[in-house]
Amino acid sequence: MASHVIPTQQLWNYVPIDNGILNPKIVKIPEQPRYIQQVVREGIILVGGGATLLLQVAMPGIARAVDKHSDFTYRPLERLRVTLTYMYCMAHGTKHERALVIQRVHRAHSSIKGPDYSAEDTDLQLWVAASLYVVHISLYEQVCGPLDPVVAEAIYREYSIFLVSLLDPRSMWPENRQAFWVYWNDKIQAAHIGADAKNVARSLLFECQLPFPISILLPLLRLVTAEMLPDALRRAYGLKTGTIQKVVYWLLMIIVNFIYPLLPICIRTYPMQYYMKDRMRR
Numbered sequence: 001m002a003s004h005v006i007p008t009q010q011l012w013n014y015v016p017i018d019n020g021i022l023n024p025k026i027v028k029i030p031e032q033p034r035y036i037q038q039v040v041r042e043g044i045i046l047v048g049g050g051a052t053l054l055l056q057v058a059m060p061g062i063a064r065a066v067d068k069h070s071d072f073t074y075r076p077l078e079r080l081r082v083t084l085t086y087m088y089c090m091a092h093g094t095k096h097e098r099a100l101v102i103q104r105v106h107r108a109h110s111s112i113k114g115p116d117y118s119a120e121d122t123d124l125q126l127w128v129a130a131s132l133y134v135v136h137i138s139l140y141e142q143v144c145g146p147l148d149p150v151v152a153e154a155i156y157r158e159y160s161i162f163l164v165s166l167l168d169p170r171s172m173w174p175e176n177r178q179a180f181w182v183y184w185n186d187k188i189q190a191a192h193i194g195a196d197a198k199n200v201a202r203s204l205l206f207e208c209q210l211p212f213p214i215s216i217l218l219p220l221l222r223l224v225t226a227e228m229l230p231d232a233l234r235r236a237y238g239l240k241t242g243t244i245q246k247v248v249y250w251l252l253m254i255i256v257n258f259i260y261p262l263l264p265i266c267i268r269t270y271p272m273q274y275y276m277k278d279r280m281r282r
Helices: 043-056 060-069 076-092 095-109 122-144 149-162 177-190 195-207 214-228 231-237 243-262 270-280
Strands: 012-016 026-030
Touching (some): 043 060, 043 122, 043 195, 043 214, 043 243, 043 270, 060 122, 060 195, 076 149, 076 270, 122 149, 149 177, 195 214
Antiparallel strands (some): 012 026
């Protein structure tokens, strides 16, 4: 273990935001994170996008909201752009850019609600951020190697940056990684894959209208997504697995683990660079 000590920093502070909906509300805008960028910049974490979404919609409130309000089946690349712009801006953007992102999130969430769900539900927001953390950190450490425990804890704390809909994110985010995994295991056991979640999974893995040649990657997306999910959730979604699928996934990850670390950093971080530049053109 490295001997250095990472100082505790004030990641959040309150500023007034006038977004046309929350005015005159006081919203927390995160300061520039220092450690999370090490993970978020890596293109490899995008491999887990399908698993992240299916983990998130394992909570019925999220599943209902996504099934009723999302149009990613017909506009998958636009939905991807919005999601990645949010993620990269929160981790890599300036304070002003993060403030704009938070305004847009609040504006979008204000209209996503129904009798038994709301995009502003704090417990659901916590689960969304938790799913991002688990998938990102799992892929990063699998491909790029284990993190120093001290750095890993600092990165974990900074993932609270994605709790943008909460006025006090740190009060909701589990205190440390040990507490987080207790929370995570409890939520996985309580997960329920209902009709809404299955609709989302079918739309993502089978009906997503992607342009050629990207569309030929859908079978690979199904394979990777299925193998990344916990066994109980994979069975609940009705996703196929078996010896052949597991061997293919194992061989694929061996190849990725060998090649990816050898790539120039400009290639590994290309998605982040692309979407950060794209947001400046809009």
